[in-house]
Amino acid sequence: MKAKKDRLKHLKENYPFxxxxxxxxxxxxxxxxxxxxxxxxxxQDFMPGDKIFSDxxxxxxxxxxxxxxxxxxxxxxxxxxxxxxxxxxxxxFPLPILVALxxxxxxxxxxxxxxxxxxxxxHFISLVVLVGMLQLFFGRYGLVNNIAANxxxxxxxxxxxxxxxxxxxxxxxxWQDFGWSAVIYIxxxxxxxxxxxxxxxxxxASRLQRIRYVDFPxxxxxxxxxxxxxxxxxxxxxxxxxxxxxxxxxxxxxELIATYVYKRGLTGVPDQAYATAIGLxxxxxxxxxxxxxxxxxxxxxENSLW
Numbered sequence: 345m346k347a348k349k350d351r352l353k354h355l356k357e358n359y360p361f362x363x364x365x366x367x368x369x370x371x372x373x374x375x376x377x378x379x380x381x382x383x384x385x386x387x388q389d390f391m392p393g394d395k396i397f398s399d400x401x402x403x404x405x406x407x408x409x410x411x412x413x414x415x416x417x418x419x420x421x422x423x424x425x426x427x428x429x430x431x432x433x434x435x436x437f438p439l440p441i442l443v444a445l446x447x448x449x450x451x452x453x454x455x456x457x458x459x460x461x462x463x464x465x466x467h468f469i470s471l472v473v474l475v476g477m478l479q480l481f482f483g484r485y486g487l488v489n490n491i492a493a494n495x496x497x498x499x500x501x502x503x504x505x506x507x508x509x510x511x512x513x514x515x516x517x518x519w520q521d522f523g524w525s526a527v528i529y530i531x532x533x534x535x536x537x538x539x540x541x542x543x544x545x546x547x548x549a550s551r552l553q554r555i556r557y558v559d560f561p562x563x564x565x566x567x568x569x570x571x572x573x574x575x576x577x578x579x580x581x582x583x584x585x586x587x588x589x590x591x592x593x594x595x596x597x598x599e600l601i602a603t604y605v606y607k608r609g610l611t612g613v614p615d616q617a618y619a620t621a622i623g624l625x626x627x628x629x630x631x632x633x634x635x636x637x638x639x640x641x642x643x644x645x646e647n648s649l650w
Contacts (some may be wrong), residue, residue, distance in 0.1 A: 386621035392614055408621035417604060425626075428586075429578050432508060432514045437524045437574055444529035445555050452487045460530065463523025475588040478516055479503070504593030513598075514588060528570070532563040568647035574636030579626055601626050 355362070381396065386409070388394075389402035391636040396580045412418060443463060481487050482502040489499040492532075502508040536559060542555045583602035601622060609619025634649075644650035 360493045377412065383620060384619050385625045385626050388617050390617040390620075392616060404617075408618050409625060411618060412622050412625065417599070420596070421599065421601050421604055424597055425579055425602070426583060428510055428513065428597075428600065429581050431510060432517060432581075433574060433578060435514060436518045436525075437571065438524065439518055440525035441529055441563070443522055444563070445559055446534060447526070447530060448533045449551060449555060449557060460523065460526075463526065465523070466520045467524035469520060471585045471588060474516060474520060475585065478512060478589070482508075484513060501593065503591050505506065506594045506597045509589065509594040509598050513585065517585070520586040529563050529566060532566045533559055565647045568641050568645055569649065572637045572641055572649055575632055575637035578633055579629050 349580070358409050384396055387403055387405060389404050390396075395401065426462050447456045447460055450459075479486060484501050484504075488502075493499055494496055497583070500508075502512060541554055544558055549557065569619075579601070581600060581602055583600065583606045586598055586603050587606065590603065605619045605626075607613075607624050608622070611614050638648050638650065
């Protein structure tokens, strides 16, 4: 009875926040949870216009998955997606942490705010515009090649050479998102008690030592949570940017699971059941990685998602 009264009291005290949260919950339910039944297409011989549940539905079990596992594209797709994601993760995950620590260490608050704004602004550039900027800078007749040609070097086709695809993709993605990703760490650093820094200064700690022993421990729980979530979405790279950067020359490394799903499901003669099976397989890999990352974090630290 007491527990029930405590819950009611808690609801009364926090109902404004719950009402504010309600629209987000409704949106997530409508666009993330309600369509989940659509994964049943992966186990059907489905054609556009067919009903998912009807007397004429043809169930094929695991056949669509077997088709993908025996497809000649299976291993190249897995390799391309994994390499792009893991290289991007190794560069992109620590970068926002370093930027947040750097901005927090600056003495001038106004200068730190200006830099934070500059670092965050690229996040709001659309992918189409970003790839257009890459073309202007790294296209065959772009700025970089024009400078190289004026210096006597040969023009290099960055968008036609497979070796240039991953560096262009990863570095441009990190340039676009590192400032935005650093915001959450900057917010965590704002909660550090200034008295801890004052005590460290009195003990003779240098700026680097204060970052190591005061600032970094303060954001470590957030780093652990973000690490788990990043690993959980490791294979979840989107198709949009890769598709925009894709050419016949770099197709061998730019064809990812996401772009393959898009092409098989929405272009040419759509095979939506097969595309859904591939997407579901990719999602299962992400769930497995999330569980492993969470259990590992829970084993070696006190921080975990559940």
